[in-house]
Amino acid sequence: MNVIYILWLRELKRFLRSPVQVLGSLAQPAFFLLALGFGFNPVFEKAGQGSYMQFMAPGMIGMTVLISSAFSGVAVLWDRQFGSLKETLVAPVPRLYIMIGRTFGGATVGVLQGVLILLLCMVTGFRPQHFSAVVSGFGFVAMIAICFAALGMIIGSTLKDMQSFNVVANFMVMPMVFLSGAFYPLDNLPLILSVLTRINPLSYGVDGLRGTLIGHWHFNYFLDMTLLSCVGAVFLIAGAYSFSKIEI
Amino acid sequence: MIRVDNLTKTFKAFEAVKGISFHVAPGEIFAFLGPNGAGKTTTIKMLTTILRPSSGTVMLDGLDPEHHKMAARKKFGIVFQDSSLDGEQTAYENMEMHGVLYHMPKKVRAERIERMLTTFELWDRRKDYVKKFSGGMKRRLEIARGLMHSPKILFLDEPTLGLDPQSRNQLWTHVKHLNETENTTIFLTTHHLDEADRVAHRIGIMDHGLLIAQGTSAELKEQTNTSTLEDAFLALTGSSLRDEDASSTDQLRDYAQIQGSIK
Ligand SMILES: Nc1ncnc2c1ncn2[C@@H]1O[C@H](COP(=O)(O)OP(=O)(O)OP(=O)(O)O)[C@@H](O)[C@H]1O
Numbered sequence: 001m002n003v004i005y006i007l008w009l010r011e012l013k014r015f016l017r018s019p020v021q022v023l024g025s026l027a028q029p030a031f032f033l034l035a036l037g038f039g040f041n042p043v044f045e046k047a048g049q050g051s052y053m054q055f056m057a058p059g060m061i062g063m064t065v066l067i068s069s070a071f072s073g074v075a076v077l078w079d080r081q082f083g084s085l086k087e088t089l090v091a092p093v094p095r096l097y098i099m100i101g102r103t104f105g106g107a108t109v110g111v112l113q114g115v116l117i118l119l120l121c122m123v124t125g126f127r128p129q130h131f132s133a134v135v136s137g138f139g140f141v142a143m144i145a146i147c148f149a150a151l152g153m154i155i156g157s158t159l160k161d162m163q164s165f166n167v168v169a170n171f172m173v174m175p176m177v178f179l180s181g182a183f184y185p186l187d188n189l190p191l192i193l194s195v196l197t198r199i200n201p202l203s204y205g206v207d208g209l210r211g212t213l214i215g216h217w218h219f220n221y222f223l224d225m226t227l228l229s230c231v232g233a234v235f236l237i238a239g240a241y242s243f244s245k246i247e248i
Numbered sequence: 249m250i251r252v253d254n255l256t257k258t259f260k261a262f263e264a265v266k267g268i269s270f271h272v273a274p275g276e277i278f279a280f281l282g283p284n285g286a287g288k289t290t291t292i293k294m295l296t297t298i299l300r301p302s303s304g305t306v307m308l309d310g311l312d313p314e315h316h317k318m319a320a321r322k323k324f325g326i327v328f329q330d331s332s333l334d335g336e337q338t339a340y341e342n343m344e345m346h347g348v349l350y351h352m353p354k355k356v357r358a359e360r361i362e363r364m365l366t367t368f369e370l371w372d373r374r375k376d377y378v379k380k381f382s383g384g385m386k387r388r389l390e391i392a393r394g395l396m397h398s399p400k401i402l403f404l405d406e407p408t409l410g411l412d413p414q415s416r417n418q419l420w421t422h423v424k425h426l427n428e429t430e431n432t433t434i435f436l437t438t439h440h441l442d443e444a445d446r447v448a449h450r451i452g453i454m455d456h457g458l459l460i461a462q463g464t465s466a467e468l469k470e471q472t473n474t475s476t477l478e479d480a481f482l483a484l485t486g487s488s489l490r491d492e493d494a495s496s497t498d499q500l501r502d503y504a505q506i507q508g509s510i511k
């Protein structure tokens with residue numbers, strides 16, 4: 001238990017100790033919010049869809065949480081290259097504990113980032129339907145964080161070098177974000193997009209967030225939660241497995 | 249205490265360790281010598297459960313690490329050849345993490361951390377981030393950490409790499425003391441042959457993945473008809489250089505160090 005706690009704490013400290021990184025990771029969503037949020041607002045309103053800022057804010061929260069938790073999962077790769085992972089791998093501790101501590105640490109960081117970006121959205125004019133919406137939205141933030149921290153763990157334990165890491169970052173993270181309904185409604189999409197968005201777990205996270213925060217659902221609460229829980233469980237198991245296979 | 253039979257390791261097509269066998273008695277200090285790329289580190293990795301042997305068996309204090317990983321890991325401590333510190337945490341936090349990983353109770357942990365950091369003259373710097381340490385200080389911290397939980401078997405992979413003479417002396421004095429008072433079995437590698445000659449009870453010499461000689465320093469000298477361990481070593485391994493391709497990990501690490509030092 002202590003072991004899980006101290007590894008969790010390490011991830012958290014890492015985050016809290018680098019304010020530059022914290023602010024840096026908020027720059028991209030902030031930019032999207034301002035440029036796209038205000039930019040698309042008139043067209044969106046004209047189309048009778050209401051405020052684009054309202055619409056996209058939950059998407060930005062989902063995106064930030066995904067990126068932040070996925071990257072802290074992938075940090076395993078970094079720690080392996082620079083050595084500090086070895087120290088935990090020779091210790092008389094089941095690898096599962098190490099994996100859990102790290103993954104939940106990464107997920108916690110993702111949640112914190114989610115909270116920060118929510119505040120930022122509120123500054124730029126986003127308003128959730130009521131206070132309790134934030135509480136239930138939080139459940140989806142946590143689910144997204146766990147799913148993608150675990151996915152990051154799978155990737156980080158499987159990849160061997162940093163070059164392939166860039167490939168993954170570009171060919172996985174960005175498509176997932178753009179094919180999730182973070183930026184546009186999922187109604188009436190062409191078939192191929194509709195299929196792609198449906199197999200993307202982030203779609204359900206963004207939908208859950210948007211549903212709870214502003215009452216705009218594409219799927220429904222039950223479907224979103226069930227799907228994310230299943231995906232999360234599969235990713236955690238796969239993450240634990242690939243972590244247990246790491247050799248130095 | 250350590251028994252190795254016919255151990256091999258093959259990376260893709262390359263055989264890094266080619267069926268070596270040896271044993272180390274309880275309380276013995278065993279020096280494992282060999283030119284660059286001989287396969288010393290690879291052997292240590294297999295002994296310490298982070299690399300799976302391609303074939304052959306390992307026994308640590310009667311336990312097969314392949315099947316009793318946890319029990320085997322409790323028995324040893326290790327100082328790796330390359331850094332395994334967490335630069336983003338302070339020296340104290342690195343020690344604390346180690347204590348937790350080795351299930352040391354809180355009070356014992358605090359005492360041991362203070363003792364080890366004081367021994368290796370890092371106590372004053374305990375609150376500094378490890379990334380700000382000099383190479384030698386990192387090395388000392390790594391050693392202090394490896395010794396912290398008083399293991400039964402201690403693996404030291406080139407522990408004196410980059411250390412000044414004072415620290416080297418301190419290290420070997422401490423290691424000998426541990427060996428004498430707590431009967432710790434020690435398995436070490438080094439390229440400073442005089443150190444090996446001074447501290448080791450027995451020596452094994454490895455080259456190109458094979459264990460080509462073992463015995464006491466005197467036996468090795470006698471066998472090769474030489475007067476110093478260095479001459480014996482050269483007689484056994486030849487004097488050609490080993491051209492080693494730096495692996496991509498090494499290059500990356502160098503790159504990161506350059507980056508780090510620029511920052
Ligand atoms: N992960 C790996 N993949 C492929 N080859 C490897 C790997 N690790 C080590 N080797 C190769 O195995 C050989 C033995 O390496 P090892 O690190 O065990 O040498 P060493 O005896 O510790 O040398 P040194 O004195 O330089 O530390 C080298 O040729 C090395 O390139």
Ligand SMILES: [Mg+2]
Nearest residue numbers: 288289290329
């Ligand atoms: Mg080596």
